[in-house]
Amino acid sequence: MAGEFVMLSLVPILIGVLAAVACALPGNFLVLRRQALIGDAISHVVLPGIVVGFLLSGTVSSWAMMAGAAGAAVVAVLLIELIRRLGRIEPGAAMGVAFTALFAFGVLLLEQSDTSSVHLDVQHALYGNLESLIWVEAKGWNSLFDPVALAGLPPELGRIAIVALVMLLFTLVFWRPLKISTFDEDFARVLGMRTNLIGFGLVIMAAIAAVAAFDAVGSIIVIAMFICPPAAARLMTNRLETQVLWSVAFAVFSAVMGYVLAGYGPLWLGGDDAVSAAGMIATVSGLVLGLAALYGPHRKCRGAPTDR
Amino acid sequence: MGATMLLDALTLQLGYNATLVAIGAALLGIAAGASGTFLFLRKRALVSDAISHSTLPGVGLAFLVMTAFGGDGRHLVGLLLGASLTAALGLWAMHALTRHTRLAEDAAIGAVLSVFFGFGVVLLTVIQTVSVGRPAGLEDFLLGATAGMLYQDAVLIAVAGALAVLVVWALRRPMTLVAFDAGFASAAGVNVRRVDLAMMGLVLAVTIIGLKVVGLVLIVALLIIPPVTARFWSNRSDRVVGIAGVFGGVSGFVGAAISATAPALPTGPIIVLTAFALFAVSMLFAPGRGVLAAWLRHRRQQRRIHLRQGLLAIAQDLPIYERYTLQLLVRAGLARADGVPTELGRRRAEKACRDESRWAVARRMHSHESAVSRYDGLLPIEDVFTRDEIREIDRQIAESGGGCA
Structure with a gap:
């Protein structure tokens, strides 16, 4: 039983947790800056990116695809900015124009090129395949100390672990500028901070998190984890420090609960096959947000009225 | 073959179904462009993204219910009814989140779209295990598929599209007023809440009609890109509505026609790319507001x-x-x-x-x-x-x- 768990479920759960945390950390600032939908836009344009990466490199090597996805994310951010500036269009609509066009381009490219031999399709891009990231070499908990078995770990685990660590470092190192520029951009500028640079850096970090998480788990989780845990955490507290901790806790809970419910829930209900783990993780994060919206101690707006 | 076939498609000579689909897509485009303009002018363009993504669980549920009662799970009207139910639920959830909590609208949109879509995916995997060996074909709703569409489905889309255009026409005055200046509209005696509700209902209807043609990931493009394009050509809101309808209709018609010429040209993406091409040309060359x-x-x-x-x-x-x-x-x-x-x-x-x-x-x-x-x-x-x-x-x-x- 333990061996089976380590082989089939340990790695997907770890990857899910790390991806969720990597997205939730920058998500906190995106939600507060009202840029929550950047994650939505980026995760849509990842599709053309991986297709172009595949076509240029001719292989399904993850690095080529990740490079393509990262490039596409940068292209999307620049395109949104271009449309917004040149066309003088509000950011939401500019985003809608850019990401739908790029996504449509990706689908068309996919249909036009012969990718039937490789596992590359729209469904995969949307749902990911968390369940398939199994650790074949694992025999049981002891394998965690067995170098031969460890070498057989899916490469996605290492990548998402590095990215989660990078997100953590980014949040810690730039905590003060991020916090000040998020809450009071003018004050941050008075202090001599380059607020444009901070904002752009945040979007780039979000793009890196989105691409890495997408590689492992598909874009639904990416969007859900950018928004749901931070939004739920926002309803729990007024302090940013506490909010970030809550959001990480919610992200971890959603990933673990979602995976367990998807994998074992149907068995408990008498079914034989598991359901989509990515979808279930997103669903659980939504339930968490729903509970926070109903019972969170700081769910209402208090104090000075906002401009809303 | 390409050029002549495209000409055939554009002049409606590619068979009865393709013609019907092209007309349906054009009507859908007109309705989407016009009703999307009201959303765009109210700076709520991305609300449509939440609506379209929350149709997926409805499609799945409707399929499960219809199969459970021994019917054909792929009956289009049933699927679309299910889709509109969960889309309305998603809209309500988004509304509740922005009204009753301090979350901003963008966070509410993102939360609703990802959670509803995620749950929809869960239902799709359930359906895969329930209907063993029989592909449900529900994935078509993600990106739209007009190839092999049933005759009555094409008629349904064309008629519903025409109805949506009529509703936009009937409601154009109060909706323009509210979109342009909600405060003034309220002072002038217009019930802003009701007009907003009608606007959302219209957007929801357009989304549902477009599910089969454009697909739920990309239908939002038809609601956003034509209004943004039209904005380059006029500063008057009533004209923007009309121009957006024209751009949407042209994108739908031309896109569906191009897509009918080859199997590897999926309808939804082609329609969206046509709309984007019109947008790019307008942004660069429109007199007045163009680059x-x-x-x-x-x-x-x-x-x-x-x-x-x-x-x-x-x-x-x-x-x-x-x-x-x-x-x-x-x-x-x-x-x-x-x-x-x-x-x-x-x-x-x-x-x-x-x-x-x-x-x-x-x-x-x-x-x-x-x-x-x-x-x-x-x-x-x-x-x-x-x-x-x-x-x-x-x-x-x-x-x-x-x-x-």
Whole structure:
């Protein structure tokens, strides 16, 4: 039983947790800056990116695809900015124009090129395949100390672990500028901070998190984890420090609960096959947000009225 | 084959179904473009993204329910009914999150779209295990698929699209009013809440109709891109609605026609890319708000300023170092290439200098305050003051002993 768990479920759960945390950390600032939908836009344009990466490199090597996805994310951010500036269009609509066009381009490219031999399709891009990231070499908990078995770990685990660590470092190192520029951009500028640079850096970090998480788990989780845990955490507290901790806790809970419910829930209900783990993780994060919206101690707006 | 077949498709000669689909897509595009304009003007364009993604669980649930009762799980009307139920639920959830918590609308949109879509995916995997061996074909709703569409489905889409266009037409006045200035509309006795609700209902209907043709990931493009495109062509909201309808209709029709010519050209993406092409052309070349027009305006203004500064320099006998200024003066016949002014240049320079001092005097006269505030350094003084007023100004200049440089 333990061996089976380590082989089939340990790695997907770890990857899910790390991806969720990597997205939730920058998500906190995106939600507060009202840029929550950047994650939505980026995760849509990842599709053309991986297709172009595949076509240029001719292989399904993850690095080529990740490079393509990262490039596409940068292209999307620049395109949104271009449309917004040149066309003088509000950011939401500019985003809608850019990401739908790029996504449509990706689908068309996919249909036009012969990718039937490789596992590359729209469904995969949307749902990911968390369940398939199994650790074949694992025999049981002891394998965690067995170098031969460890070498057989899916490469996605290492990548998402590095990215989660990078997100953590980014949040810690730039905590003060991020916090000040998020809450009071003018004050941050008075202090001599380059607020444009901070904002752009945040979007780039979000793009890196989105691409890495997408590689492992598909874009639904990416969007859900950018928004749901931070939004739920926002309803729990007024302090940013506490909010970030809550959001990480919610992200971890959603990933673990979602995976367990998807994998074992149907068995408990008498079914034989598991359901989509990515979808279930997103669903659980939504339930968490729903509970926070109903019972969170700081769910209402208090104090000075906002401009809303 | 490509060109002739495309021509056949555009002229509706590619078979009954393809024709019906193209007409349906055109009607859908008109309805989407027009109703999307109201969303866009209200700065809520991305609300449609939440609506479209929350249709997926409805499609899945409807399929499960219909199969459970022994019917055909793929019956389109049933699937679309299910889709509209969960889409309405998603809209309500989004509304509740923004109204009753302190979350901003963008966070609510993102939360609803990802959670509903995620749950929809869970249902799709359930369906895969329930209907073993029988592909449910529900994935078609993600990206739209018109190939092999049933005849009655195509009729349904065309009729529903026509109805949506009619509703937009009937409600255009109150919706324009609310979209343009909700405060004024409310003061004028329009029930803003009800109009907003009607607008959302319309967007929801367009989304549902578009599910089969464009797919739920991309239907939002038909609601956003044509209005944004139309905005380049007019500043009047009633016209923007009409133009957006035209752009949407053209995108739908041309996109569906192109897509009918080859199997590897999926309908939804082609329609969206057609709309985007119209957008790109409009952003670059639209008169007034387009990039090219703005650049030309900028260049013209630049030329006028250079000429003006050049003339003032001539009047004060200063050398002209700026090469562009000199070039412009030479081209206008006001100076020679070595910088020496021509006779005409001298006269024009004298006038420019005289006008400058006239403006300086006018600025000191309180009666001309509002007229002077229009002066941008280039406005000819004759356009603002009457001949008598200018004579009075000249008298004052002579009195103070001033003059040009």
